[in-house]
Amino acid sequence: MSRKCPTDDGDELLARLGSLTSQARRLAELQRSRVELAIALQRDMLPADMPTVPGIHLAVQYSPAYSGLNVGGDWYDAFTLPDGCIGLSVGDVQGHTIDAAAFMGQVRVGLRALASVTSEPGELLARTNDLLLSLGADLFATCTFMRLNPSTGSLESARAGHIPCVWATADGKSGVSEDEGGPPLGVLAGAEYPVTRYRLTTGGVFVLLTDGVVEGPSMNVDEGLDQVVRLAGIAAVAGMEATSLATAVIKNAERVGHEDDAAVLVVGHDGRNVQP
Template structure:
């Protein structure tokens, strides 16, 4: 059994719980491979159903006799909205701020590694500040003497009576009656909302000769409205390079996104090409291109690229004093 917590872009976090068939070295090895695969597909920016579908095809292609179950939950920390997928796994249990508990209901897909072309339907959850989400494996709620439905009802009752302010105590309480004949994994998530919500603005970049200048003027207006002055030149240079790169090397729509959270401003440019910008190893003094990525790297504290719906967005973060 395993769990994982995966920070994603745009204030999203993925929470995963899983269970591989068996208790031997082969099962342990497969558990590590599945955990790594799910993390890799999640960081690529795919939605939950695609992440789980990719992991399923990978396990099928391994041609092992073992299968795995999992539950994958993607939480938007800003909005309090979660989308989740079940692959032969027991459902999440949600404790609302008023103490009522919901054993979530959704259509699930088959375990990973059973069918190559399997569907994994997504379901949504609304998390209010103070909500507590419990993900676990069947070792906690099922045994020879305990039916899984009765085990989930008992888990819900224990969650309802628990104090969500102290997750360690909640975990100890839930694990106190665990089935010691089977592995158990438990992941508790308390959603507190965000103390400061990000400020966001976006601009569609038209493919006209003055497009980069328009993007710079739009960015300058946003920075002025947000009270950012000292770092404006660095931000404008990053915007120029990212927008120029998208217009020169891709086709279709280009979008500029600006996000301010605490002391970080993120510039992101989305386009329709999956091709990732490559940092040149060296540039001769006579070269007429290739310096854009180096300039972005010099101006930003971090930068990267994320695949999105057949395209990508390239992002860079600039510290704000």
């Protein structure tokens, strides 16, 4: 009976290890390519510019996650509506894949397109929900949409399963919005989205964000929101610029562990162009 010598066994083992190493390298390169593609999709689908309106200050910060394939579908958006108001939205698509990033683009474009038909936040979210359901996608999205009237400072807000916004006023008051909200987009046919009205007062700010900013391994969502409330309150009293506040808030993502995308949209008002 013939037997392989130890040298032959060693050569075979080395060959197998070499093959496995080569396969692992190819998989790593493929994964890296997918992440880079998803990040590119995100960046291309997010708005390059914010509306410019006297008295209104808009600032955004966005930090994608880079762990494995954890590149999801968070977004922010701000655009001028047909009636001269400003549409504001932030949202988060379920999942962390290229599909999630692509679906984010569909939701954001759908919101913009339907806003030309109706900018009433509750009706807009309802129509967007119906649109997504008609596409038959397996994904869903949470979202907040606000309509801001720059001349009066009035804000109308509707939420679709999204975390609440944070607000602060120049007289030292601050807190978390308490609007009722409805289910995520793309889940329930015929869903309704109640509208809550606020007022952006002189020196006040509203902070729209995604859960990657306030929730992670190191901090729960309530603790994270409390941190943003504190930052917004300080910023409003001190007259801090919207850009500086957005930068301070996005750093909160580092404190919570930041395993998810993180998006921040700050809306501030300096009092100009506001009717009493």
